[in-house]
Amino acid sequence: xxxxxxxxxxxxxxxxxxxxxxxxxxxxxxxxxxxxxxxxxxxxxxxxxxxxxxxxxxxxxxxxxxxxxxxxxxxxxxxxxxxxxxxxxxxxxxxxxxxxxxxxxxxxxxxxxxxxxxxxxxxxxxxxxxx
Amino acid sequence: xxxxxxxxxxxxxxxxxxxxxxxxxxxxxxxxxxxxxxxxxxxxxxxxxxxxxxxxxxxxxxxxxxxxxxxxxxxxxxxxxxxxxxxxxxxxxxxxxxxxxxxxxxxxxxxxxxxxxxxxxxxxxxxxxxxxxxxxxxxxxxxxxxxxxxxxxxxxxxxxxxxxxxxxxxxxxxxxxxxxxxxxxxxxxxxxxxxxxxxxxxxxxxxxxxxxxxxxxxxxxxxxxxxxxxxxxxxxxxxxxxxxxxxxxxxxxxxxxxxxxxxxxxxxxxxxxxxxxxxxxxxxxxxxxxxxxxxxxxxxxxxxxxxxxxxxxxxxxxxxxxxxxxxxxxxxxxxxxxxxxxxxxxxxxxxxxxxxxxxxxxxxxxxxxxxxxxx
Numbered sequence: 076x077x078x079x080x081x082x083x084x085x086x087x088x089x090x091x092x093x094x095x096x097x098x099x100x101x102x103x104x105x106x107x108x109x110x111x112x113x114x115x116x117x118x119x120x121x122x123x124x125x126x127x128x129x130x131x132x133x134x135x136x137x138x139x140x141x142x143x144x145x146x147x148x149x150x151x152x153x154x155x156x157x158x159x160x161x162x163x164x165x166x167x168x169x170x171x172x173x174x175x176x177x178x179x180x181x182x183x184x185x186x187x188x189x190x191x192x193x194x195x196x197x198x199x200x201x202x203x204x205x206x
Numbered sequence: 207x208x209x210x211x212x213x214x215x216x217x218x219x220x221x222x223x224x225x226x227x228x229x230x231x232x233x234x235x236x237x238x239x240x241x242x243x244x245x246x247x248x249x250x251x252x253x254x255x256x257x258x259x260x261x262x263x264x265x266x267x268x269x270x271x272x273x274x275x276x277x278x279x280x281x282x283x284x285x286x287x288x289x290x291x292x293x294x295x296x297x298x299x300x301x302x303x304x305x306x307x308x309x310x311x312x313x314x315x316x317x318x319x320x321x322x323x324x325x326x327x328x329x330x331x332x333x334x335x336x337x338x339x340x341x342x343x344x345x346x347x348x349x350x351x352x353x354x355x356x357x358x359x360x361x362x363x364x365x366x367x368x369x370x371x372x373x374x375x376x377x378x379x380x381x382x383x384x385x386x387x388x389x390x391x392x393x394x395x396x397x398x399x400x401x402x403x404x405x406x407x408x409x410x411x412x413x414x415x416x417x418x419x420x421x422x423x424x425x426x427x428x429x430x431x432x433x434x435x436x437x438x439x440x441x442x443x444x445x446x447x448x449x450x451x452x453x454x455x456x457x458x459x460x461x462x463x464x465x466x467x468x469x470x471x472x473x474x475x476x477x478x479x480x481x482x483x484x485x486x487x488x489x490x491x492x493x494x495x496x497x498x499x500x501x502x503x504x505x506x507x508x509x510x511x512x513x514x515x516x517x518x519x520x521x522x523x524x525x526x527x528x529x530x531x532x533x534x535x536x537x538x539x540x541x542x543x544x545x546x547x548x549x550x551x552x553x554x555x556x557x558x559x560x561x562x563x564x565x566x567x568x569x570x571x572x573x574x575x576x577x578x579x580x581x
Contacts, residue, residue, distance in 0.1 A: 110227070113227075113238070113239060113243050113437060114242055114244040116244075116507060116533040117506055117507050117533070119559075135559065137506075137507040137533075138243075139243050139441060139532055139533050139535070140243065140437055140532075142509065161505070168242075
C-alpha cells in the first residue's frame with residue numbers, strides 16, 4: 076500500500092496539496108504516482124507569477140518511461156517553484172512529499188481546498204485503480 | 207483489464223518474489239522494473255542483468271525446403287548462414303508492398319532445421335503469414351509454446367552464466383557472437399544458447415523447457431545476475447541503435463526508410479523475396495526520408511511521434527518524426543530515432559510541447575559494449 080500522509084489533501088490526478096501557515100499551498104505528486112512513473116529524468120516547472128485555473132496543466136514531469144502533466148489543484152498564482160528539481164528530478168522518487176515538492180500557489184479562494192480529496196478518499200481511488 | 211486475463215510467463219512467481227512492478231505488456235503481465243529502471247540499465251552496461259523474454263515467439267521450421275522457403279520469406283539472404291550450423295541472421299519479413307510485417311532472428315541449426323524468433327505483439331499475424339507462404343513446400347512450422355527464454359546480458363553475463371548454470375550450458379562460452387548451440391539435446395536439461403541480445407552488450411539468450419525456467423532464473427540470480435525489466439530493455443536497445451517493431455517500422459514503412467537497408471540483401475538477382483519488387487521501385491523513384499539518431503541538446507526528453515523540422519525551412523521538404531525516444535542513462539541526455547527529410551544536416555529542431563528545441567543528428571548506434579560512440 077502506498078504511503079498517503081493524513082495531513083495532506085489529494086486530487087484525482089494524483090497530486091498532493093499541503094496547506095502552509097502563510098495561506099499558500101504546496102503541490103507535488105503522490106508516492107503512488109511516482110511509483111507508477113518510475114525514475115524521473117526531467118521536470119518542466121511553471122514560472123513564478125503565472126496564474127492557473129483549477130485542473131489546468133501547469134507543469135510536466137518526465138520519467139524514463141513517460142511524460143505526465145501536472146495539474147493545478149485549485150485556481151491560484153504560482154509563488155514559488157522547486158528549482159532543485161531541474162538538476163535533481165529524482166528527488167520526486169526519493170521523497171515525493173518533501174524534497175520532491177514541485178510548486179507553491181497562492182489560492183484565489185481558500186475555501187476551494189475543501190473540495191479536494193482527503194487521505195481516505197484518495198486511498199480508495201488508488202485501491203480502485205490498481206484493480 | 208484485470209490481471210486475470212493477462213498471460214503469464216513461467217517466471218511470474220519469481221518476478222513477484224523479487225518485487226517486480228508488473229504491467230500489461232501487449233497482453234502479458236510483465237515486469238517493467240524491479241525498483242529502478244535506470245539502475246537496471248547501468249547493471250547491464252556495467253555488469254550483468256537478466257530479462258524474462260518468454261513472451262517472445264519461438265518457431266521451428268523443419269523440412270528439406272526450409273532454405274528455399276526462407277529465401278523468399280525474408281529480405282535478408284538466408285544463404286549467408288544456410289551451411290553454417292548455429293549461425294544467426296537478423297532480417298525483416300516483408301509484405302508484397304515492401305512494408306515490414308515483423309523483424310526476427312533466424313538460427314540455422316541443421317540442414318533441415320531453422321529456429322526463428324519473432325516478436326510477441328505480432329505473433330498471430332506472423333504465424334498466419336508464415337503458414338500461407340509455405341504453400342506446397344516441404345516445410346513444417348511448429349510454434350514452441352513449450353519453451354521459455356531468458357536473456358542474460360552485460361560484460362560479465364557469460365562468465366556469470368557459466369558459473370550459475372554449469373553443465374547445463376556446457377560449451378556455450380566458446381560460442382562466437384551471433385551463433386547458437388543446442389546443448390544436452392533430447393535430455394531434460396536441453397538448452398538452446400545463442401550469443402545474441404537486444405542491449406548492445408555481450409551475453410546470451412537461453413531457451414529451456416517452461417518447467418525449468420524458474421530454476422534457471424534463480425540459479426542466475428544466486429550467481430549475481432540482477433533481474434531487469436522491460437523498461438531497461440527499451441533504453442538499452444535504444445542506446446544500441448536497435449529498432450523496435452511497431453515504433454521504428456511497421457507494415458506501412460519501408461525497411462529502406464527505417465534504418466534497415468543493411469538487412470535487405472539485393473545481391474542475388476535470382477532471389478525474388480517478398481517485397482523485392484516494391485523496394486526496387488522505391489529505390490528507383492528515390493527515397494523520401496533517412497533514418498537517423500537524435501540527441502537533444504538541452505534539457506527535456508525525446509519521445510516517439512514528436513515532430514522533427516529543419517533548422518531553416520526548405521521548400522517542399524518533408525516533416526520528420528521521432529519513431530522512438532527516451533532518456534539515455536549512459537549519456538545522461540535525451541536520445542531517439544527519427545525518420546527525417548533528406549535535407550536534414552547535422553542539427554534539426556524537435557517540437558516538444560509547442561517549443562522547438564535543437565537536436566544533434568548522429569549516426570546510430572549511440573552506445574555499444576559500454577562505450578559512447580557519438581560525440
